Amino acid sequence: MTASTIYATDFNAAPLTIARRRNYPRKNSHFAHADAFALGQIDRVFDAAFVGFWWSHMLLGDTARFLRGLSNRLRSGSTIAILDNRYVEGSNYPIVRVDSEGNTYQRRSLPDGSEYDVLKNFPTVGELHAAVTPYGVNSDITELDYYWLLTFNTR
Numbered sequence: 001m002t003a004s005t006i007y008a009t010d011f012n013a014a015p016l017t018i019a020r021r022r023n024y025p026r027k028n029s030h031f032a033h034a035d036a037f038a039l040g041q042i043d044r045v046f047d048a049a050f051v052g053f054w055w056s057h058m059l060l061g062d063t064a065r066f067l068r069g070l071s072n073r074l075r076s077g078s079t080i081a082i083l084d085n086r087y088v089e090g091s092n093y094p095i096v097r098v099d100s101e102g103n104t105y106q107r108r109s110l111p112d113g114s115e116y117d118v119l120k121n122f123p124t125v126g127e128l129h130a131a132v133t134p135y136g137v138n139s140d141i142t143e144l145d146y147y148w149l150l151t152f153n154t155r
């Protein structure tokens, strides 16, 4: 699958700046600020979506409203592809905390030595299928060594 035009979003300015600095020879990429939970503010409808390394940073209780908002921006039958990390011992930061809802957290440090617990969930294949079933059909999950890839079509 290839895209004739790409509309890429993030909530924060820094990743958008990094993305904009890259070279896009086809000049078909547009970058914009957007809250993943308020995609209704984007006044456009799309026919495919790619979600990169965002799922793991959502609270388990937020995945449904994210998928609902994303599906509402897409035509029926659109393909959604979601890519994120698998938990691989020794490759990931260890999980240091599990909250009462089952969300898992990694402790990460910045160059200045400050430390933060960062939300990072590692869903099972069954949890992913269950999460997307209300919003899509044909869900398929590929488990790579370090990543999982979920694809499905909007209803």
Ligand SMILES: C[S@@+](CC[C@H](N)C(=O)[O-])C[C@H]1O[C@@H](n2cnc3c(N)ncnc32)[C@H](O)[C@@H]1O
Pocket: 009, 010, 011, 012, 015, 034, 035, 036, 037, 052, 053, 054, 057
């Ligand atoms: C692990 S990074 C992935 C960045 C990029 N998608 C990539 O694959 O390289 C997670 C991103 O989620 C963004 N983010 C956090 N909260 C968000 C929100 N409510 N809406 C949209 N993006 C958000 C962060 O700014 C960060 O860039």
